[in-house]
Structure formats: C-alpha cells, structure tokens
Amino acid sequence: MNKDFFSQSDWLDFERRHVWHPYASMQQPLQVYPVVAANGVMLEFEDGRRVIDGMASWWCAIHGYAVPELNAAIEAQLKNMAHVMFGGLTHKPAAELAALLLQIAPENMAHVFFSDSGSVSVEVAIKMAIQYWHAQGKAKKSRLLTIRGGYHGDTFGAMSVCDPDTGMHHLFSGIVAQQLFADAPTVDDDETWSDAQIASFRSRLKNHHHELAAVILEPIVQGAGGMRFYAPEFLRQVRSLCDAYDVLLICDEIATGFGRTGTMFASEQAGIQPDIMCIGKALTGGYMTLAATLCSEKVSDGIHAAEDEQDGAGVLMHGPTFMANPLACAVAVASIQLLLDSPWQQRVLTIEKALKHMLSPCKASADVADVRVKGAIGVIEMKQSVDVGRVQQQLIEQGVWLRPFGKLIYTMPPYVIEASQLEQLTSAMCAVVLRP
Numbered sequence: 001m002n003k004d005f006f007s008q009s010d011w012l013d014f015e016r017r018h019v020w021h022p023y024a025s026m027q028q029p030l031q032v033y034p035v036v037a038a039n040g041v042m043l044e045f046e047d048g049r050r051v052i053d054g055m056a057s058w059w060c061a062i063h064g065y066a067v068p069e070l071n072a073a074i075e076a077q078l079k080n081m082a083h084v085m086f087g088g089l090t091h092k093p094a095a096e097l098a099a100l101l102l103q104i105a106p107e108n109m110a111h112v113f114f115s116d117s118g119s120v121s122v123e124v125a126i127k128m129a130i131q132y133w134h135a136q137g138k139a140k141k142s143r144l145l146t147i148r149g150g151y152h153g154d155t156f157g158a159m160s161v162c163d164p165d166t167g168m169h170h171l172f173s174g175i176v177a178q179q180l181f182a183d184a185p186t187v188d189d190d191e192t193w194s195d196a197q198i199a200s201f202r203s204r205l206k207n208h209h210h211e212l213a214a215v216i217l218e219p220i221v222q223g224a225g226g227m228r229f230y231a232p233e234f235l236r237q238v239r240s241l242c243d244a245y246d247v248l249l250i251c252d253e254i255a256t257g258f259g260r261t262g263t264m265f266a267s268e269q270a271g272i273q274p275d276i277m278c279i280g281k282a283l284t285g286g287y288m289t290l291a292a293t294l295c296s297e298k299v300s301d302g303i304h305a306a307e308d309e310q311d312g313a314g315v316l317m318h319g320p321t322f323m324a325n326p327l328a329c330a331v332a333v334a335s336i337q338l339l340l341d342s343p344w345q346q347r348v349l350t351i352e353k354a355l356k357h358m359l360s361p362c363k364a365s366a367d368v369a370d371v372r373v374k375g376a377i378g379v380i381e382m383k384q385s386v387d388v389g390r391v392q393q394q395l396i397e398q399g400v401w402l403r404p405f406g407k408l409i410y411t412m413p414p415y416v417i418e419a420s421q422l423e424q425l426t427s428a429m430c431a432v433v434l435r436p
C-alpha cells in the first residue's frame, strides 16, 4: 500500500467504517480524535490542536511521550533484533528486565513469566495457581475468590473475576467460569476500619477454601471496575486469612504498579507479599505491549512437584508467540531505570496534594457523589452517568484529554506533568462538573 493510498480526508472515514475501537459499536461509533504526535504530556491532534493527556494512555505513559532515554533504548535494541522466539532461545534484555523486576518487587518474588498483555498475565497467574494445587494432588482447588468492583482484563479467565454486575458475566453467562465474590471493603483508611469490613470475605473463604486455588484482587486501588480505594488493613487480613486457609494470593498490580499509588507497588502499603503478582501497563513506560506474572519460590516449587503427565509434568503450560519481545524488554529496562533515577515518590506526592486541593471545589456540586484522590489518581464520581462524547468535547475545548466512563471523570497523568499543566487539567475537570 503506498503512502498516498488515502487522500487527506478519506482515511478517517475508512477507519470509522472498518476499524473497531475499545468497547465500541461498529454501526454507531463514538467520535474518535486522530493523533499525529505525542510529546511530553501533550497529544497533538491532526487539526493542530494540542491537549494535555490526563490518562497517561490508560496508566501507561508515566514518563510522558517521546522520552529521549526510551527512544534511545528502542533504537539501540532495534539495531540488534526486533524479535526472536523465546522457545529455546533467550536474550539479555529479558534477563536484565527480570533482574530489575525482582529487585523492586516484593522480596519473596523469585520467578518471572513474560507475556504480551495484562489480561494474558492474569490468565497465566490463574494457571499457576491451578497447576500448583493440581501438582499437590488437590485438583479440586481450582476456583477463585475475589471482591466485587474489580477489573482484571477482558479474556475469559480474567473476565470471570471482574465485577459480576458491571463486568460481562450476563452477556457470557454459562461460558464464563463461575467464581466466588465477596463484598468489597467500603472504607479507604485504617482509622475507620472495623471487623465488619472483612466479614463477607472471611465467610466465603471459610466455606469454600477446599475448592479455592487462589484469591485475586487489585491491591488498594480498584481501577476500571470503579476507581475505588480501600484500607490497607483489608489486604493485611486477606493475606493472613489466605495463609490460615491455605489459599494462594494473587495481587493484580497491572494498574497500580510502578509508583502510581505512591509506593512502587500498592501491596507495599499493607506490608504484605503476594504469592503471585501481575504487572503490565506502565511496565514499558507506555511504549510497547508487555506484561509479566511473578511468583514466589513456593509457587514454582509447588508446580514442579508434579510427577507425571496428568499432573502437568511440572512445567508451566503457557508460551505466547511474542513472549519476552526484545524491543519491549529493552524499553521496559530503560523505563524502570528512568523511574528509579527520578524523584518519582516526590512527584507522585506533589500530584496527590495538588489533585486533592484542586478537585475539592467539585464537592460543592449537587451532581457530584464523591471526589477522591490516591497517589497520582484523581476521581470525580458523578451521581448520574457521564455523557462521554459531550464531556470529552468540552474538555478538549479546554486543552485536556480524558476518557470518562460510567459515572466517573478521572485522571492519572504522567508523573512528569508540570504544576501549570495540572492546574489546567483540574480546572477543566471542575469546569465540566460545575457547568450549569
């Protein structure tokens, strides 16, 4: 296809008729905005308008765009090889990335399985847990327990542990595995904690542990399932209950990882260690698609205890075509190094303070149900569903890019956002909320 295949105007028309967007209709698609470049925290639209990216491309672009260090890492790796299969071959970028991850992950994490997206890393985590129990001769322990309001991805295993009401369970009922759901905690700090917060979870675990392979949850911050924050005490109690009832704990840190909540990983805020952990999204600084599932020695030893074919023969049964893609590993190494060399804790704290201060006027609106901030995440929850198309247009008029969903208008900007840009971003959010 030659470069001038489309005239200036008709490519968008073609795209609208033939290319699907996330959670979209092909017949009545919402408006999409063509981007031609991205630099710093700015996206540049085809018509020349520039907007501040308040979404960091769905949690990913923590350093912003066109980052010299990350560009250089990709270019250097490209000179050697873009990709080779990981079956029977290996390369230094994968080893370097694994070393860096194990250095920053919770202390008990010992092994890394690379995959190509967050959802797949969740599938791998579920497999690890199921294979673990299978190898112990406890094949009945194959279900999962989670809390309501979660989001873990769009593939079938991941979908089965998303919130049963806002997730896609109704659409795929009879196809999606039936998992167990406990009430999510309703308090977001340890001061207001009471034992009632864990009652539902405790009773599910007590009644079903014999059939449970693992508990899976997003630590501290539930992302796409509703942007809710909960008390670290809940996670501490979950950890000790999992130990007491002999059930593995999977922490899905795909959204929360790499500093977003103020600590490198959110589980640190509760001082707990998971048995299995999923990471993705900001792993490559938003450059390439890459995810990983980490696990403890206990989990890998357990899987390897299987003796015969029927028990899985001790090998983990997964192997994506693009496993440990070298370009993605190389840029992930550069992104983590850049993060570690930056004052990221200070930056996230500064953003947190600014968001708290600048979004608080929105509480005055009768249309607003709640305003909450955690780390570099700011959420305005409306009482009614947001008209995404209209609100997006109003925000763009003010030079800001956000993608509201449901009742939520929220931001998780790149950590490098400047004070004046954050001011413009939050002013725009307040303006659309407070608009008569």
Ligand SMILES: *Cc1c(COP(=O)(O)O)cnc(C)c1O
Binding pocket: 117, 118, 119, 120, 122, 151, 152, 153, 154, 218, 223, 224, 252, 253, 254, 255, 256, 280, 281
């Ligand atoms: C985004 C997300 C996923 C899914 O990741 P994909 O890369 O979109 O497949 C899983 N879990 C959490 C917590 C997420 O935020």
